[in-house]
Amino acid sequence: MRREVTLRDVAELAGVSSRTVSNVVNGYANVTERTRVRVQRAVEELGYRPNVLARNLAQGRSGQIALVVPYLDTPYFAELLQSVIRAARAGGYNVLIDQTDGDPEHERGFIAHGSRRLLFDGVVFSPLGLDQQALADRDPALPLVILGERASDGTFDHVGIDDVAASRQATEHLLDLGRRRVAAIGDQPYATGEAAQLRTRGFRQAHEGRGRPVHEDLIIGTPRFNRPDGARAMADLLDRENPPDAVFCYSDLVALGAIHTILARGLRVPEDVAVIGYDDIEDGRYSNPTVTTISPDKEWIATTAVERLLLRIGSATPPPGLELRAPHRLIVRESTAGRAGY
Amino acid sequence: MRREVTLRDVAELAGVSSRTVSNVVNGYANVTERTRVRVQRAVEELGYRPNVLARNLAQGRSGQIALVVPYLDTPYFAELLQSVIRAARAGGYNVLIDQTDGDPEHERGFIAHGSRRLLFDGVVFSPLGLDQQALADRDPALPLVILGERASDGTFDHVGIDDVAASRQATEHLLDLGRRRVAAIGDQPYATGEAAQLRTRGFRQAHEGRGRPVHEDLIIGTPRFNRPDGARAMADLLDRENPPDAVFCYSDLVALGAIHTILARGLRVPEDVAVIGYDDIEDGRYSNPTVTTISPDKEWIATTAVERLLLRIGSATPPPGLELRAPHRLIVRESTAGRAGY
DNA sequence: CTACGCTTTTGCAGCGCTGCAAAACACAGC
DNA sequence: GCTGTGTTTTGCAGCGCTGCAAAAGCGTAG
Numbered sequence: 001m002r003r004e005v006t007l008r009d010v011a012e013l014a015g016v017s018s019r020t021v022s023n024v025v026n027g028y029a030n031v032t033e034r035t036r037v038r039v040q041r042a043v044e045e046l047g048y049r050p051n052v053l054a055r056n057l058a059q060g061r062s063g064q065i066a067l068v069v070p071y072l073d074t075p076y077f078a079e080l081l082q083s084v085i086r087a088a089r090a091g092g093y094n095v096l097i098d099q100t101d102g103d104p105e106h107e108r109g110f111i112a113h114g115s116r117r118l119l120f121d122g123v124v125f126s127p128l129g130l131d132q133q134a135l136a137d138r139d140p141a142l143p144l145v146i147l148g149e150r151a152s153d154g155t156f157d158h159v160g161i162d163d164v165a166a167s168r169q170a171t172e173h174l175l176d177l178g179r180r181r182v183a184a185i186g187d188q189p190y191a192t193g194e195a196a197q198l199r200t201r202g203f204r205q206a207h208e209g210r211g212r213p214v215h216e217d218l219i220i221g222t223p224r225f226n227r228p229d230g231a232r233a234m235a236d237l238l239d240r241e242n243p244p245d246a247v248f249c250y251s252d253l254v255a256l257g258a259i260h261t262i263l264a265r266g267l268r269v270p271e272d273v274a275v276i277g278y279d280d281i282e283d284g285r286y287s288n289p290t291v292t293t294i295s296p297d298k299e300w301i302a303t304t305a306v307e308r309l310l311l312r313i314g315s316a317t318p319p320p321g322l323e324l325r326a327p328h329r330l331i332v333r334e335s336t337a338g339r340a341g342y
Numbered sequence: 343m344r345r346e347v348t349l350r351d352v353a354e355l356a357g358v359s360s361r362t363v364s365n366v367v368n369g370y371a372n373v374t375e376r377t378r379v380r381v382q383r384a385v386e387e388l389g390y391r392p393n394v395l396a397r398n399l400a401q402g403r404s405g406q407i408a409l410v411v412p413y414l415d416t417p418y419f420a421e422l423l424q425s426v427i428r429a430a431r432a433g434g435y436n437v438l439i440d441q442t443d444g445d446p447e448h449e450r451g452f453i454a455h456g457s458r459r460l461l462f463d464g465v466v467f468s469p470l471g472l473d474q475q476a477l478a479d480r481d482p483a484l485p486l487v488i489l490g491e492r493a494s495d496g497t498f499d500h501v502g503i504d505d506v507a508a509s510r511q512a513t514e515h516l517l518d519l520g521r522r523r524v525a526a527i528g529d530q531p532y533a534t535g536e537a538a539q540l541r542t543r544g545f546r547q548a549h550e551g552r553g554r555p556v557h558e559d560l561i562i563g564t565p566r567f568n569r570p571d572g573a574r575a576m577a578d579l580l581d582r583e584n585p586p587d588a589v590f591c592y593s594d595l596v597a598l599g600a601i602h603t604i605l606a607r608g609l610r611v612p613e614d615v616a617v618i619g620y621d622d623i624e625d626g627r628y629s630n631p632t633v634t635t636i637s638p639d640k641e642w643i644a645t646t647a648v649e650r651l652l653l654r655i656g657s658a659t660p661p662p663g664l665e666l667r668a669p670h671r672l673i674v675r676e677s678t679a680g681r682a683g684y
Numbered sequence: 685c686t687a688c689g690c691t692t693t694t695g696c697a698g699c700g701c702t703g704c705a706a707a708a709c710a711c712a713g714c
Numbered sequence: 715g716c717t718g719t720g721t722t723t724t725g726c727a728g729c730g731c732t733g734c735a736a737a738a739g740c741g742t743a744g
Contacts, residue, residue: 004730006729006730006731007730007731008730016693016694017693017694017695018694018695018730018731019693019694019695019696019731019732020692020693020694022731022732023692023693026732029691030691030692030693031692031693032691032692032693035692035693050730050731051399051460051729051730051731052404052460052461053395053398053399053402053404053460053461053729053730053731054399054699054729054730054731054732055730055731055732056395056399056699056731057393057395057396057398057399057699057700057701057729057730057731057732058698058699058730058731058732058733059699059731059732059733060395060699062395064438071424072420072423072424072427073417073420073421073423073424073624074420075415075417075420078414078415078416078417078420079415081414081415081439082413082414082415082441085414085439085440085441094438094440094461095438095439095440096406096436096437096438096439097423097427097437097438097439098427098436098437099424099427118393118394118395119394119395119436227624227627227628231628256625256628256629257628259630260628260629260630263630264681282415282569283598283625285569286569286573286598286599286602287598287602287629287630288601288602288605288629288630339606346700348699348700348701349700349701350700358723358724359723359724359725360700360701360724360725361702361703361723361724361725361726362722362723362724364701364702365722365723368702372721372722372723373722373723374721374722374723377722377723392700392701393699393700393701395699395700395701396699396700396701396702396729397700397701397702398701398729399699399700399701399702399729399730399731400700400701400702400703400728400729401701401702401703401729402729685744686743686744687742687743687744688741688742688743688744689740689741689742689743690739690740690741690742691738691739691740691741692737692738692739692740693736693737693738693739694735694736694737694738695734695735695736695737696733696734696735696736697732697733697734698731698732698733699729699730699731699732699733700729701728701729702727702728702729703726703727703728703729704725704726704727705724705725705726706723706724706725706726707722707723707724707725708721708722708723708724709720709721709722709723710719710720710721710722711718711719711720711721712717712718712719712720713716713717713718713719714715714716714717714718
């Protein structure tokens with residue numbers, strides 16, 4: 001492998017100092033047209049490309065941000081990732097990606113003090129279960145934006161929709177359809193299940209607001225928000241003596257799993273059981289039936305998260321940690337409204 | 343921001359040279375137990391973390407590989423990404439991710455000579471349409487593994503399943519069910535649609551093999567392999583005077599879109615139209631009906647691709663470009679076999 | 685002609701680490 | 715004690731770039 005072309009080589013050919021070449025390459029002001037052209041020509045002649053590594057070292061930054069999510073094969077995160085990459089690229093940053101598999105140890109390591117120093121300049125983090133301890137141990141110098149449930153403590157930004165309000169809205173939709181035995185699938189009544197708990201709270205609020213009793217036995221927990229768990233939980237519900245006539249699922253995947261079970265039993269959606277999901281992933285728009293859902297504005301979330309992170313990275317004094325509420329809306333589809341005429 | 347702890351700081355505290363500290367940190371042989379312990383203690387006392395950037399610059403490598411795919415919200419790529427990350431991490435590498443949106447310009451730029459030099463040590467590339475020109479312009483020094491259709495020219499490795507054989511198998515499955523008007527959705531008869539063309543070839547071979555005529559008018563092209571395109575193409579087919587009784591879709595997403603249209607028209611799957619997909623994404627395992635599909639061994643593909651890439655990165659003289667055939671199998675589900683008894 | 689302020693260019697140090705080769709050390713054999 | 719061999723430690727240069735501050739150039743005013 002022959003040696004690569006460096007700034008100095010270009011400088012020599014152009015008859016200027018290497019610092020001037022650097023100025024030209026980086027488009028700094030205060031370079032006369034004459035020198036600029038001369039340098040440009042030399043750059044092209046030698047086929048010079050800046051060495052990113054060296055630049056990063058000299059600047060003490062990596063030009064990369066990390067996106068840390070629990071699972072990547074979850075459509076919600078995949079869709080989010082897409083928008084994050086786009087936003088990061090617009091800001092001149094590359095995206096390093098990591099998946100934690102929801103492992104708290106791994107999650108903690110990612111923001112721990114000094115961890116992987118300088119590999120990335122900041123982190124967009126969607127934790128599954130980040131406890132107080134992990135936040136306490138975190139490197140305070142690492143710019144951080146958290147997605148999802150956990151509220152900001154003032155040292156990082158938090159971007160997410162209002163889970164309680166959205167869940168109340170979803171549940172109200174079911175109650176307003178006249179359903180009386182509404183189940184909820186996805187509760188996680190332990191430390192790391194904050195997002196789930198907020199949804200359960202909204203679920204309860206809706207019942208209160210409509211003057212209906214909550215059927216406590218119809219609130220089912222699931223370890224993850226995926227299809228198999230949704231399918232299993234639904235099977236459990238249908239095995240009961242008194243099955244529900246509607247289900248609020250804490251993710252679209254859970255809803256798809258639940259629908260799968262319902263149809264497999266020969267029951268109809270929504271006639272026998274109405275189903276509503278959460279996340280508005282593409283799958284739910286083409287499934288049979290299509291899935292009514294809470295649609296968070298993912299583009300808004302991704303763009304805002306990256307914007308805030310880059311701002312944080314660029315600030316000498318860290319800006320205050322903001323609580324950013326993303327817009328969301330209820331999208332009614334076949335799984336609650338039935339099939340429209342064709 | 344106070345200065346970070348460096349090797350030299352540790353060296354001073356431990357009373358050794360900074361080179362020795364480096365040796366200890368990197369676990370080199372030939373360090374006496376005594377020194378090792380002393381250094382370790384100093385490292386911990388100061389909370390030293392190596393500066394990855396500096397190490398990379400000194401070593402002339404970045405410790406990162408790039409995964410370049412056309413779309414990230416496609417479940418197939420999302421699932422692949424997951425395995426790639428896992429394999430890369432096992433080899434001590436981080437994964438930088440980029441999505442090309444299928445833009446040939448962008449795809450080309452990624453492997454072009456000198457592009458983003460040193461940002462990554464190698465690329466796992468799943469091109470949508472990579473023409474000869476792009477391959478000719480590529481940086482020969484950049485270790486490259488290509489996924490998908492394009493055969494190796496000997497300078498890079500290629501990992502993929504045997505598309506022709508798999509497609510023949512899929513089509514034969516439909517023919518063997520007694521279907522006589524078998525359609526194909528997903529053909530791309532232009533330069534960058536090589537994968538699609540291989541599948542069409544398999545489609546034809548199956549007909550020949552079974553002594554059946556190919557219905558040329560039932561081969562439909564689609565710009566992308568996604569749900570909307572599948573739904574549209576199916577609508578087109580059903581509007582015909584003589585609609586098909588089976589469809590071979592070039593991806594599971596296309597199949598899901600097609601099924602959506604079929605059911606929306608009040609027809610049944612598979613009774614009226616049998617549908618087979620390609621990729622075996624999770625969606626197809628929980629959809630209604632579940633989707634019969636060609637299942638490539640994604641774990642094998644990801645692991646093999648990363649292994650080969652790391653080997654390539656580590657070799658002084660580039661190893662020969664291999665053609666690696668991943669295993670695949672036909673998975674029969676409801677969309678062709680009908681619903682099993684429950 | 686000199687002084688002054690502004691623009692443009694330069695030189696150098698250094699980011700924090702590793703490669704390399706030499707130096708120091710340790711031990712065995714004569 | 716001296717030589718030879720192998721192990722452990724060290725010093726230094728340098729990866730290729732940018733920050734900083736000084737130097738040089740340049741036009742205008744006094």
